[in-house]
Structure formats: C-alpha cells, structure tokens
Amino acid sequence: MESNPVLLESKSSPINLLNEMQQLRLLGHLCDVTVSVEYQGVRAEFPAHKAVLAATSKFFKEVFLNEKAVDGPRSNVFLNEVQVADFASFLEFVYTARVEVEEDRVQRMLEIAEKLKCLDLSETCFQLKKQMLESVLLELQNFSESQNSEEEGAAHPSVVAVAEAKRDPPDSPMAKPGRGASPEGPAAKSKEKA
Numbered sequence: 001m002e003s004n005p006v007l008l009e010s011k012s013s014p015i016n017l018l019n020e021m022q023q024l025r026l027l028g029h030l031c032d033v034t035v036s037v038e039y040q041g042v043r044a045e046f047p048a049h050k051a052v053l054a055a056t057s058k059f060f061k062e063v064f065l066n067e068k069a070v071d072g073p074r075s076n077v078f079l080n081e082v083q084v085a086d087f088a089s090f091l092e093f094v095y096t097a098r099v100e101v102e103e104d105r106v107q108r109m110l111e112i113a114e115k116l117k118c119l120d121l122s123e124t125c126f127q128l129k130k131q132m133l134e135s136v137l138l139e140l141q142n143f144s145e146s147q148n149s150e151e152e153g154a155a156h157p158s159v160v161a162v163a164e165a166k167r168d169p170p171d172s173p174m175a176k177p178g179r180g181a182s183p184e185g186p187a188a189k190s191k192e193k194a
Contacts, residue, residue: 021052022095033064033075035091037082044084046091056094058117086112093121103132 024030031047053060063077079087086108093099097120101109106125113121 018096021049022092025049025052025091025095033077035077035079035087037079037084037087039081039083042084044087046087048091052094056118056120058119060116082112082115083108090116090118090121093124094118106132 025048028047031049033048033050033053035046035048035053037044037046050060050064054064055061060077086105089099089101089105089109090112099109106128110122110125110129113119113125
C-alpha cells in the first residue's frame with residue numbers, strides 16, 4: 001500500500017541558519033575569506049563565508065566563481081571607497097536579514113547595496129526611503145492644512161479692513177493731498193522744465 005507524500009517544512013530553520021552563520025562569523029569559525037575595506041585612510045578587515053557572500057551579493061558571486069579560472073581560490077577581497085561602518089552594516093544585514101542604521105545613512109546603504117549587487121538590501125533601502133518620503137509628504141500636507149485653516153480663520157474678521165486698504169492705500173498721493181502731489185502728475189512737471 002502506497003502512502004501519500006507529506007510536506008515537512010520548518011518556519012524557524014531559515015532564521016536559525018542565519019543566526020548560526022552570524023555566530024560563526026563573529027567568532028571567526030569556518031571563515032574562508034577576508035574582505036578588506038578602505039575609505040579615506042580608514043581600513044578594516046572582515047572575516048566572512050564565501051557561500052553567504054555569494055548567495056546574497058551578485059558582486060561577490062562573480063568574484064568567487066571567476067577566481068579559480070584566474071589565480072586559484074582567493075582568500076582576500078579588497079573593496080576601495082567603501083566606508084568601514086557601511087560594510088559592517090552590510091555584513092550584518094546579509095547574515096541576519098536586518099540592520100539598524102541612522103536615517104542619514106540609508107542612502108549610503110542603498111549605494112553599497114547597488115555597488116555589491118545585493119538585491120535584498122537594495123529593495124529594503126528603497127522601501128524605507130519611500131516610507132520616509134511618504135512620512136515627510138504627510139507632515140507637509142498636515143502643516144499646509146493647518147496653515148490654511150489658520151489663515152481662513154484669521155481672514156474672515158479682517159476682510160472689510162483689507163478691502164478698504166485696497167481702495168485707498170495710505171502711501172498713495174490721492175490719500176494725502178497735502179504732501180504736494182500735483183493733479184497733473186509727472187507729465188505736468190516735464191512741461192514746466194521745457
């Protein structure tokens with residue numbers, strides 16, 4: 001008698017796998033590559049696992065898959081013009097699927113994600129930037145609406161005063177005839193000189 005197949009699936013396995021790989025990386029166990037980064041004289045080295053880097057970054061995948069054809073296995077990769085803090089955050093993201101950065105670093109994280117061809121990080125940064133922009137736009141809209149309601153409230157009592165001021169501005173010659181304004185205007189003065 002033949003039994004029906006059943007699916008055995010773990011919801012926690014991917015998270016457990018990432019957590020274990022992160023612990024191995026932090027302890028320096030089973031790391032087979034060192035990534036050296038340098039930016040404006042600041043340099044640092046990060047031990048990592050080729051398999052994790054290649055699985056999360058098309059840049060590293062290309063480097064590691066092409067290395068055997070050229071010089072044999074590479075144990076060191078050098079990245080120029082990458083800030084140490086940004087690469088540390090990149091590594092934390094690829095090993096844990098999450099990282100906390102300051103708002104002003106989101107754009108730099110997007111740039112490193114694009115440079116290293118890490119689609120997950122790139123998409124995450126893009127979504128966060130979109131949320132931040134929507135939040136700013138909502139704040140501006142709320143501010144604008146509150147300003148409009150304040151202006152409307154202030155405009156109603158003074159509509160008569162504004163209308164009167166437009167009729168006879170205080171600086172106009174018609175409003176103050178005693179200041180030497182001539183009824184003929186500038187044309188009459190030019191005739192006098194001639």
